[in-house]
Amino acid sequence: MAAQGGGLPRLLRARLAVSRLAFDARRPLLAVGVNLLDMVEGPPLVVDAARAAAYDDLLRDAVRGGGRIEYGLPHPRHEFLSYVIRRHGLLAHGSNLHDIEEFEPRPANEAGAIQLGVHAASDGIWPLYFATVARGRGRLVQANGCVHTGSGDRTRRWYFFAISTDPDDPASWTDGTVYLLPSGTFRRHRGQEWLSETPVRPLATLRVTPDDFPFLRSTAQLFWPETPGRIRRRFRRRHERRV
Numbered sequence: 001m002a003a004q005g006g007g008l009p010r011l012l013r014a015r016l017a018v019s020r021l022a023f024d025a026r027r028p029l030l031a032v033g034v035n036l037l038d039m040v041e042g043p044p045l046v047v048d049a050a051r052a053a054a055y056d057d058l059l060r061d062a063v064r065g066g067g068r069i070e071y072g073l074p075h076p077r078h079e080f081l082s083y084v085i086r087r088h089g090l091l092a093h094g095s096n097l098h099d100i101e102e103f104e105p106r107p108a109n110e111a112g113a114i115q116l117g118v119h120a121a122s123d124g125i126w127p128l129y130f131a132t133v134a135r136g137r138g139r140l141v142q143a144n145g146c147v148h149t150g151s152g153d154r155t156r157r158w159y160f161f162a163i164s165t166d167p168d169d170p171a172s173w174t175d176g177t178v179y180l181l182p183s184g185t186f187r188r189h190r191g192q193e194w195l196s197e198t199p200v201r202p203l204a205t206l207r208v209t210p211d212d213f214p215f216l217r218s219t220a221q222l223f224w225p226e227t228p229g230r231i232r233r234r235f236r237r238r239h240e241r242r243v
Helices: 010-032 049-064 077-088 126-132 228-242
Strands: 091-095 106-110 113-121 141-149 156-163 176-181 186-190 193-196 204-208
Touching (some): 010 141, 010 228, 049 077, 077 126, 077 204, 091 126, 113 126, 126 141, 126 176, 126 204
Antiparallel strands (some): 091 113, 106 113, 141 156, 176 204
């Protein structure tokens, strides 16, 4: 969970720390089909040889041609991102900004704990949330998470997403860019989240719109400060009504 603005009160930090411990204790159960976290499973990543070749060609041409991916394929952008991240060992960072030439380590407020670094994800859906949630509309609180279980072709991906603005208001969303980053300077921070303490230059960029985010209509509204468990339950119920 991330909040724009200053630090969090001590009692709230303690509540969030307890919630995180409970989350970590229940996370392994997802691997055996027990979903006590109220997360929602993402689409399976199944890419045949022809589609994989098209994705490889698109990435190669972008890297050789200045970095911008000219996406003209009929397949979802999240599938392309998920494939190249897994196949080529890349990481991704989503932003409303389209012209970042180099990422520098910056502080981020994560449930009251300040993490300094360049943040990126080893997942192709999670960065789309950060790319398309509109910032700059006053105080914004975000709650989100991504968990992978299994490995290789048996990987399953689980998510939850919420924002403090009205997710049904088009103004809560905007076009953005997903940056594909080399992973060499990154270390795993938590789950699918990675940190680099040194600046990172992107290899390629992909313009995206809110409709590219597959959980756009499932994203819940949060009412700060409430527990992450309550937020996840609202997200899951909203998703089940919308599918």
